[in-house]
Amino acid sequence: MTEPRQDPQAENAGAYVLGALSELETRAFERHLADCPSCRDEVERLRVGVDALSRSVEQVSPPPALRQALMREVEADAASDPAAATAAGPSTRRRFDRGLARLRPLLAPAAAAAVAVTVLAAGYGLGRVTDDEAAPGSQPTRTVPAKVNREGLSDANASLLVPRGADRTPLLRVQGLRPLKDRVYQVWIRRGGEIVPDGVFAVDSDGTGVAAVSQDLSEADAVLVTRERPGGAKAPSEVPLLSVPL
């Protein structure tokens, strides 16, 4: 390892993080960084200053049209990427269809948008669909109410919002769950006979929370919630508190 004072490249660290080296010099310095821990440390220290510079500018607002233009490109990119989502049609139209979205609760009989729930058996109850409509301009979303599986959780309810388009994120909205100390709520996906862990989430002091489902739900038959240790578990340690049949 070369001492910083003797290392001729060391003096380039400041110019490098500021972007003030030429392209050739930048490449040479980056090759040098691969072999020089002290220069790497120096770069990391100096980056703090550069990070600060980037945030020092007068704050101005971008135009709303920029967001729309960006998302058109991103959604087109997602649609054209064979490794990414397949159902791109509705999502690329999202920006242009400004009618009100309608919620179609999965279990409701042929009438109304409001969901009538049925208590199935002792100790079980269906969660009420939360009362909010999708925001105007957002995609059509299927809302699936959860079953609440425990006595003492009678205030709890939840629903899973499943958007159309695999590039959109299913969300589990919960209400009436107790904030936990030293544990977290964890989401699981049941697919065939298998139960696979998804993310963990906490609820606010008012008992509401939102969990984003990161996995694809197209072949899932249920989404479940249990209480687990911080960071989550590999297998559920209890019978699910909430289950959303799909």
Added chain:
Amino acid sequence: MDSADLSRLADEDLMLLVQKDRTDAFETVYARHGGVAFSLAYRMMSTRAAAEDVTQEAFLAMWRSRHRYRHDRGSVRTWALGIVHHRAIDALRRNLVHDRRRSDSEDAAEREEAPERTDAEVLRRDEARAVRAAIDDLPDAQGKVIQLAYFGGFTHTEIAEMLEMPIGTVKGRMRLALDKLRRGLTEQVA
């Protein structure tokens, strides 16, 4: 889908979703960091049109390189600002335009400083002011070098020529200035 739901998620959780090709999570990332990114682009490019182009290109590049993002290498905001800065420098050097003067109409009508609507925007503004104060505390020569390099997109060679200074001195002042900024900000936090 209510975007307020996704906006409750931390950056790292949003990026996990982005890496699963979720465009709605990416839109939330833009909503959160687009303002500070655009502000940097505007400071460097001087016109809203050019700043919009740079910002859009930068975020599209972020989307396309989403699988390379690693939380342990830095925050999403730092990543975004780094890409914006890089794109802006490329644009400046491509155009060979280093004239930072704005037209009167740009100044008067288009600057539209972000109103302080949300806590996040107030924080952004306060942070910007604190850093500007730290920059103002730098000795003149260091401050000038930093401004030309970081915001002007000039290379160290160009700066040496403009300020009639040896290249070694320019590089040395860059390091000193960044080090001083870092120490100044650390002391503020303490």
